[in-house]
Amino acid sequence: MSFNRVIKMSGVMKKKTEQNDALSQVAVVGGGYWGKNLVRNLYDLGALAAICDQDEARLATLSTQYEDVQMLSFSEILADRNITGVVIATPAETHHDLIRQALLAGKDVFVEKPLCLSVQTGESLVALAKQLDRILMVGHLLWYHPVVLKLKSLINTGTLGRIQYIYSNRLNLGKIRREENILWSFAPHDISVILGLLNEEPDEVQAQGGNYLHPQIADVTVSMLSFPSGVKAHIFVSWLHPFKEQKLVVVGDRKMAVFDDMEPVDKLRLYPHSIDWKNHLPVPNKAEAEVVSCEAGEPLRAECLHFLEAIKNRSTPRTDGEEGIRVLKVLEACQKAFSGKTRYKRSGFLEKKLPYFAHESAFIDGGVSIGEGSKIWHVSHILEGSHIGKKCQIGQNCVIGPNVEIGEGVKIQNNVSVYEGVTLEDHVFCGPSMVFTNVYNPRSEIRRMDQIRPTLVKKGASLGANCTIICGVTIGAYAFIGAGAVITKDVPDYALMIGNPARLKGWYCQCGIKLNFKNKKAICSVCDRQYAAQGDHIIPQFLNEK
DSSP, rough: OOOOOOOOOOOHHHHHHHTTSSSSEEEEEOSSSHHHHHHHHHHHHTOEEEEESSSSHHHHHHHOTTSSSOOHHHHHHHHTTTTOEEESSSSSGGGHHHHHHHHHHHHHEEEESSSSSOOOHHHHHHHHHHHHHOEEEEOOOGSSHHHHHHHHHHTTTTTTTTTEEEEEEEESSSOOOOOOOOOHHHHHHHHHHHHHHHTTTSSSEEEEOOSSBBBBBOEEEEEEOOOOTOOOEEEEEEESSSSSSEEEEEEESOOOEEEEEESSSSEEEOOOOOOEEEEEEEEEOOOOOOEOOOOOOOHHHHHHHHHHHHHHHTTTTBHHHHHHHHHHHHHHHHHHHHTTHHHHHHHHEEEEEEESSSSSOOOTTTEEEEEEEEOOOOOEEEOOEEETTTEEOOTTEEEEOSSSSEEEEEEETTTEEEEETTETTTTTTEEEOEEEESSSOOOOOOOGGGGGGOOOOOTOOOOOOEEESSSSEEEOTEEOOOOOOOOOOOOOEEEETTTTTTTTEEBTTTSSSSSSTTTTTEEOOTTTEEEETTTTTEEEEEEGOO
């Protein structure tokens, strides 16, 4: 990348450098929207040696504002031995190349978020910085905000109690970028803070995004993070919002904390709300907010000073490259979650695509187990505590659970609800719009969930379209329930049931072919399996089973 060169030096710059020889001299690459703030702070700290920018008009303006600062090309900055650090505030897509060149030139680097645009390239930069013994710091600004530091202290000392969930809103009708989407532009700050406050990394990531101003660039995203400790967090970011909001809420079982960065003063408040249980129902007790005093100070100035001190002391920055990698991993997972229309889980925070498919409109609660190769289609909902085996097919508009057991290879067609108390063994087929019940005498005004009657559908049974299974029965293995039939009592293995109420009308082979019995014996005309009739049951004779 080429950067235009304009050089301007004066005796004032020399005097300023002599007065501040204790501070490292750094150059800022990119003096635009955010870079100009870095320029201002580093200049005020007496550490700004040079500015580099592609935009000639912007560079001319900066040259007028900072007459005693050099305007250099990027290659000149790299060649200048007096410049020990480089601050990069250019578009994210340029970060990798600029950081790499600066590190190879022996410079310490402070790069605005995100570190770069992929975990792989980020890890290569971190490895290179370590190899060359160079500082690599990422501009996750909130970790230099006195309120965030105070909030971290409150969590560490147990003031909030056990953390239950966190949510963060970063919203604005502001600068709309075209080189990156809202997730990569706004969310790194919130991800960084949440990871640091919890001191753990998520093991599951979900995200949804909306593209409204450009078909390929998300303007709004909502990301859900689930952590091994059980904490949940969500991050809502948008640059298509009617007002500016920057708010972080941390809910503990003792107190709740609210950090509102839009408040001019009293940015951090604690709410000592509590929950009492009366008559087995939760009753909230609301309390007045407590204002938490925090040190004053501009976070960006503190961040710039932290970088200068890291250069001087050769110390690890609070937001070093490793911290940047952790944020990148979550960003990548969120991006793939809403772009790839699926959910991602993480094991040791090494990304791993879930072994099953769930359509983007499906709802999967926590505490659900879904086997490899299973597919869950449009607007279906899997409720907590449910287990679905391998290679199952769950159609559209289905509800499974809560606490339902489904075996392997089960097919559930559209518009079927499998309620609590129902168990489906392997290879059960549920036809479109068939119905299970789980309470025998339901009333809307009387709760009877403690009277659930279990229903068991054994291996290989087929339940036809629009049939109804009254709760408390067992459907035998490989039984065949006709379309529209109503089952009110147990069904034997291999039985064909038809009508309302359903009655036994014959027998079906394991392969799905109707059997014809002679002298209490039957041989399937397709697969040659043999069966023997014994009273109101049949017994398979598997001696010659294929």
